[in-house]
Amino acid sequence: MAKYKQIKLSPFELKAMEAFWKLGRACIREILEEFPTERRLAYTTVQTLVYRLEAKGAVRKLRKIGNAHVFVPVISRDEAQRRLVSDFLDSFSGSAGPVISHLAEAGQVTRQDLRDLEKILEQRRSRRKDSATEDPKPE
Numbered sequence: 001m002a003k004y005k006q007i008k009l010s011p012f013e014l015k016a017m018e019a020f021w022k023l024g025r026a027c028i029r030e031i032l033e034e035f036p037t038e039r040r041l042a043y044t045t046v047q048t049l050v051y052r053l054e055a056k057g058a059v060r061k062l063r064k065i066g067n068a069h070v071f072v073p074v075i076s077r078d079e080a081q082r083r084l085v086s087d088f089l090d091s092f093s094g095s096a097g098p099v100i101s102h103l104a105e106a107g108q109v110t111r112q113d114l115r116d117l118e119k120i121l122e123q124r125r126s127r128r129k130d131s132a133t134e135d136p137k138p139e
Contacts, residue, residue, distance in 0.1 A: 005016050006078075006085065007056050007058055007075060007083065008056075008087065009053075009055055009056070009058065009080060009083070009084075013052065013053055013056075013058070014084075015082065016031055016034075016046070016050065016053060017053065017059075017071065017073060017080060018034075018077075019031045019034035019076075020034075020059060020071065020072070020073040021073055021076075021077050022034065024070045024072065024073075025070050025071065026046050026070065026124065027065070027068040027069060027071070027072075027105055028046055028050050028068070028069070028073060029043070029068065030042065031046055031049075031050060032046040050071060053071075055092075057074055058073065058075050058080075059071045059072060059074055060072060060074050
C-alpha cells in the first residue's frame with residue numbers, strides 16, 4: 001500500500017486508468033478507443049501516456065502480441081481515489097471539516113451517506129479499541 005501512495009496521477013492519466021479499470025487488460029489502441037471521439041487523440045499521445053503510467057508503476061506490461069504490448073493496471077480505482085482525496089485534503093491542512101460542510105450545505109450529502117460514514121467511524125473505533133486491549137507480546 002505504501003508503494004501506491006507515491007503515485008500521483010494527472011486528470012488525463014486518470015482517464016486512461018478508467019479505461020484500464022473498465023477493460024482489465026488493454027493495448028494502447030484499445031485505450032485510445034476509450035477516449036471520446038469528438039476529441040480524438042493521436043496514437044502516439046496515448047502511447048506516451050501509457051508509458052508514463054508504466055514508469056509511475058500504475059500499469060505494467062503483461063505480454064506482447066505481435067507489435068502490440070498488453071498492459072494491466074497495477075493500482076486499483078480505490079487506491080487512486082484515496083490518493084486523490086488525500087491530496088485534496090492536504091490543501092485544507094488535512095482537515096475534512098470544510099469539505100464536509102460544503103457538501104452538506106450544497107445538498108450533496110444524503111442521510112444514507114451520513115449513516116455509512118457513522119458505520120465506518122464505528123468500525124474504526126472498534127478496531128482501535130481491539131488493538132489497544134490486545135495483550136502485548138512477551139519479548
